[in-house]
Amino acid sequence: MSSFFRFLPGIDTSEFHHYFHTDLETPQTVPWTGLEASTRAYAKIVDEVNKLPLSTFKRPEERAQTQAVR
Amino acid sequence: MRTNLVLAGALLAQQLTFLEWPLPPTAQAYADIDGRRLHTYVVEQAAISRRYRDQGHPQFWGRITGTSGDAESAAWLAAHFTRIGLVDVRIQPIDLPPQWMPDSWTIVATAGETTLTLDRSAQPAYGTPGTTAAGLDVEAVWAGTGSDADFAGRDVRGKAVFMFSVPLPGSMNNTSTLEGGPKRAEQLGAAAVFEVIALPGNSRNVLYPARVNVPVFALGMEDGYAMRDLLGRSAARPPRVRIRLDVRQVPNEKSALVWGTLPGATDETIYVMAHRDGWFDAATDNASGVATMIGLAEHFAKIPRERRRRTIVFVGLDGHHNDSGGVGRMWMADHRDQLFAKTALAINAEHTSTIQTYFYGEKIRRANAYTAQLWYAGGPSRPKLQDLAVRAFHEFGVSIYDEPEPAPPPGDLGRFFRFVPGVDAGDFNMYFHTDEETPDTVPWTGLEASTRAYARIIDGVNELDLHDLQRPPEPVR
Numbered sequence: 239m240s241s242f243f244r245f246l247p248g249i250d251t252s253e254f255h256h257y258f259h260t261d262l263e264t265p266q267t268v269p270w271t272g273l274e275a276s277t278r279a280y281a282k283i284v285d286e287v288n289k290l291p292l293s294t295f296k297r298p299e300e301r302a303q304t305q306a307v308r
Numbered sequence: 309m310r311t312n313l314v315l316a317g318a319l320l321a322q323q324l325t326f327l328e329w330p331l332p333p334t335a336q337a338y339a340d341i342d343g344r345r346l347h348t349y350v351v352e353q354a355a356i357s358r359r360y361r362d363q364g365h366p367q368f369w370g371r372i373t374g375t376s377g378d379a380e381s382a383a384w385l386a387a388h389f390t391r392i393g394l395v396d397v398r399i400q401p402i403d404l405p406p407q408w409m410p411d412s413w414t415i416v417a418t419a420g421e422t423t424l425t426l427d428r429s430a431q432p433a434y435g436t437p438g439t440t441a442a443g444l445d446v447e448a449v450w451a452g453t454g455s456d457a458d459f460a461g462r463d464v465r466g467k468a469v470f471m472f473s474v475p476l477p478g479s480m481n482n483t484s485t486l487e488g489g490p491k492r493a494e495q496l497g498a499a500a501v502f503e504v505i506a507l508p509g510n511s512r513n514v515l516y517p518a519r520v521n522v523p524v525f526a527l528g529m530e531d532g533y534a535m536r537d538l539l540g541r542s543a544a545r546p547p548r549v550r551i552r553l554d555v556r557q558v559p560n561e562k563s564a565l566v567w568g569t570l571p572g573a574t575d576e577t578i579y580v581m582a583h584r585d586g587w588f589d590a591a592t593d594n595a596s597g598v599a600t601m602i603g604l605a606e607h608f609a610k611i612p613r614e615r616r617r618r619t620i621v622f623v624g625l626d627g628h629h630n631d632s633g634g635v636g637r638m639w640m641a642d643h644r645d646q647l648f649a650k651t652a653l654a655i656n657a658e659h660t661s662t663i664q665t666y667f668y669g670e671k672i673r674r675a676n677a678y679t680a681q682l683w684y685a686g687g688p689s690r691p692k693l694q695d696l697a698v699r700a701f702h703e704f705g706v707s708i709y710d711e712p713e714p715a716p717p718p719g720d721l722g723r724f725f726r727f728v729p730g731v732d733a734g735d736f737n738m739y740f741h742t743d744e745e746t747p748d749t750v751p752w753t754g755l756e757a758s759t760r761a762y763a764r765i766i767d768g769v770n771e772l773d774l775h776d777l778q779r780p781p782e783p784v785r
Contacts, residue, residue, distance in 0.1 A: 253666070 247295035249283060251276065325676045326753040329705030331760075338704075338763055341607050343661075343756025346599040349388070350747045350755070353595035356380050357588060367412060367427075370587040373630045374407045374561030381584045382564040385598065385624040389568030392605045394622065400565040402626060402635050406557040408435050413554065415525065417448060419538050419547035426535065426549075429528025430502070433515035435631045436524045438555030444468070444523075446499045448547045450539045454489020454503075465497035468549040470527070470535055473503040478740025479513035479526060480718075494520040500551050501525070504532025508670045511742040514587045517631060523553050565636045566624035570608055572616040576650040576774060578766055579728070580604050580620060582657040583634075583720055585627025588743040591750045597657035597734070598624065603759040604657075608766070617770040618652055625720055637723045648728050652777050653693070653769045655762050656721035659734030661754025672738060678754030680707040682717035683733040685765075689779050690729055696768035697731055700761040706733060706754075726782040731765055733758065 239250040257263040287295070331339055353371065360377035361369035371377045382399050389397045415426040447467045452458030454471035471493075473484035482505060484490070490501045501524045505513045510528035518524040527535070538547050566584070582597035589595070605622050626636035640647060648654075664675040685697035694712065701708050716725050721732040739745040769777065 254668075 244300040326751045327677050328753055329757055338760040341603050341760045343752035346603045346755040347752040349599035349602050350591050350595040350750050354589040354591055354747050368410045370590050371585050373563050373585045373627050374404050378563050382566050385566045388602050392609050394568030394570055397568045401562045404561045404563055405632050406559045407561050409556045409558045411554040414552050417547045417549045419542040424534055426531050429510045429512055429531045430525045431512045431514055433518050433524040435517040438553040443552030444499055445550050448549045454484035466499050468500045469493040469498040470502045474506050477736050478738050479515050480736045480740050485518055490518040490520045490524050494522050502527045508672050511744045514741045563626035568622045570620040572619040573614050576618045576652055578618050578620045578652055579654040581623040581625055583625040583627040585629050587741055589746045591745050591747045592659050592662045594658050596660045596750050600657040600660040600759045607763050637720050641723050644727055651728050652774055654724055654728045654730045656732040658719040660758035661750050662735050662737035663749045663751055665738045678751040679735045680709055681733040681735045682713055683708045684713045684716040685731045686729045692776050697765050700764040704757045704760040706757045706761045729777040
């Protein structure tokens with residue numbers, strides 16, 4: 239998202255946990271409940287965005303560097 | 309009162325954002341347990357701490373056992389018990405052994421033109437010896453993480469030794485103490501030890517006793533990094549540190565057990581206990597637990613006596629944030645035959661809500677959720693109790709660690725669980741035992757979830773007979 243957010247209305251949620259980038263980052267460290275909650279929330283956001291015109295979200299491109307690219 | 313209002317107002321805006329666990333349709337009987345109301349009890353207890361601080365105790369403050377803050381906390385809790393309609397409300401005085409009391413301290417480091425006032429965050433570890441009135445004026449030395457490797461080839465004799473320490477978590481435990489850093493420094497002749505607690509910011513941390521005979525202090529990370537960098541810049545002529553710590557052992561102080569009873573249909577009992585003491589605001593540890601205890605008293609007081617199978621006894625413990633081992637709980641354990649012969653359950657309400665935080669870079673970031681909790685529910689010999697506790701935690705959204713603890717989490721139930729069926733869920737958060745453990749680190753949502761779950765557990769236990777719960781005393785392992 240960091241490559242796009244200056245010219246696109248973007249949404250991104252995430253977390254870097256203890257197992258991040260380790261060989262312990264296995265499927266069992268991904269709760270299905272979190273997948274369900276996040277995915278349902280994103281679906282709701284898509285539906286709500288679809289009720290609004292583009293003008294609600296489109297903005298001139300931002301200039302400042304505010305977040306490092308991962 | 310004004311302090312309360314300001315605190316409450318400042319916290320309200322943030323607390324509106326916490327994720328809430330919907331009350332299941334099957335649990336409407338617990339709707340009256342309102343986390344926002346419970347949180348006001350956390351704020352009230354923090355105000356007791358702050359009054360004590362503002363009455364001439366700006367460095368070592370809180371609801372300190374044996375002090376006027378302790379007495380105010382006892383009177384406050386007894387007033388709530390009376391308001392709720394409990395009977396036999398009483399404050400039972402207990403004698404304390406001499407209490408460690410650091411009256412004041414100053415820590416100043418200098419190198420060339422640079423002066424660091426380290427007592428912005430420096431806090432003596434509990435029980436640490438003081439200095440003479442003249443204090444110490446010694447050279448500083450950096451000792452890494454306090455390991456043998458860090459001390460190898462380093463002369464620390466007569467010096468103030470600074471070491472880096474990872475909290476495990478908060479200042480409940482820390483790596484340098486666990487790995488023997490202060491002891492190692494003492495054996496090598498150090499004059500004082502500073503453990504830099506790696507919590508982003510500059511919090512004051514009260515450490516548990518390091519059991520060494522030289523002054524030991526915790527230091528906030530900003531001050532610790534400033535000192536490390538000063539040492540790094542001053543290798544040719546190391547900084548000197550002036551250390552003065554005035555400590556007394558205060559005899560003849562008293563604390564109290566605060567009792568209130570809600571009579572039931574039988575003389576069988578359920579105990580709900582929570583310790584009242586703590587350092588600084590002590591919002592999680594243990595204003596949260598006391599708030600939960602009050603919430604349970606309020607809830608069950610509304611239920612007709614004939615529908616309460618067992619008598620519920622509420623106890624505000626004196627606490628254990630001293631070197632006395634918890635005098636009140638020891639008194640209760642010594643009177644176990646009198647108190648617990650017909651006890652079906654003891655709930656220890658301790659750290660019942662604490663905010664979820666994360667390290668993100670060198671910052672502490674807060675989430676809009678409460679942490680998962682360490683938990684114990686009677687152990688494997690009481691499967692019915694464990695099962696109903698797990699179901700209650702799940703029903704009300706109390707997130708828990710993946711497995712129960714083999715014994716209760718560190719705290720007061722440890723004194724009772726071998727002879728009483730006990731339940732305890734709590735967590736040690738990043739702010740634990742620091743001056744940042746303020747009421748806004750206690751989500752009202754967590755208070756609500758934990759307290760409703762405990763109420764459900766009491767109701768569930770009241771459907772079981774004593775023989776489902778009582779077991780022969782477990783041996784001390």
